[in-house]
Amino acid sequence: xxxxxxxxxxxxxxxxxxxxxxxxxxxxxxxxxxxxxxxxxxxxxxxxxxxxxxxxxxxxxxxxxxxxxxxxxxxxxxxxxxxxxxxxxxxxxxxxxxxxxxxxxxxxxxxxxxxxxxxxxxxxxxxxxxxxxxxxxxxxxxxxxx
Numbered sequence: 001x002x003x004x005x006x007x008x009x010x011x012x013x014x015x016x017x018x019x020x021x022x023x024x025x026x027x028x029x030x031x032x033x034x035x036x037x038x039x040x041x042x043x044x045x046x047x048x049x050x051x052x053x054x055x056x057x058x059x060x061x062x063x064x065x066x067x068x069x070x071x072x073x074x075x076x077x078x079x080x081x082x083x084x085x086x087x088x089x090x091x092x093x094x095x096x097x098x099x100x101x102x103x104x105x106x107x108x109x110x111x112x113x114x115x116x117x118x119x120x121x122x123x124x125x126x127x128x129x130x131x132x133x134x135x136x137x138x139x140x141x142x143x144x145x146x
Contacts, residue, residue: 021073026128026142031056033073033126040066044126059122064089064115072130072140079139085112112138 017037027033027044034043040063044056061069071088072080086108087097101108116138119130124143131139 019070019073021076023073023076025077026140027126035066035070035073037066037070042069042122042126057125059125061122062118065118065122068112068115068138069119072138075137076140079133079137081137082109082112085115085137089115 019035019037021033021035022029023033030047030049032045032047034045035041036043040061041058042061043058045053046056047053067089068085071084074080075084083094083097083101086092086101087094089111090097090100092100097108116130123129123140127143128140129143131141133139
């Protein structure tokens with residue numbers, strides 16, 4: 001995963017966070033997923049042997065969808081804890097998220113579920129799904145072949 005800075009057309013420095021994910025086992029080795037955090041887009045690129053890149057798929061996410069997508073992808077291939085998702089969603093330090101989840105579990109889990117519920121339609125375009133790990137968190141995985 002990398003972050004990239006870019007310049008806008010006026011030549012001013014413009015921090016545009018681009019996160020790069022290889023996601024071994026979820027996408028082919030010759031593809032890379034790039035998240036543009038400011039535009040809230042996920043773009044899957046195919047890297048041709050001759051060096052050209054083409055867009056395979058691109059999806060736009062809601063603000064809360066992007067806030068939970070990032071930790072899910074960072075955790076891949078493992079699952080992402082509810083507390084980590086809640087911390088990302090509410091911009092909290094992890095220890096504070098743990099404390100709030102102990103004190104108000106039903107309320108915090110509801111906000112995480114609501115954000116996660118915005119992901120399936122968008123992830124399906126990539127051939128992925130989000131699976132709940134009971135009492136633990138969520139996991140991104142490939143949609144099983146039928």
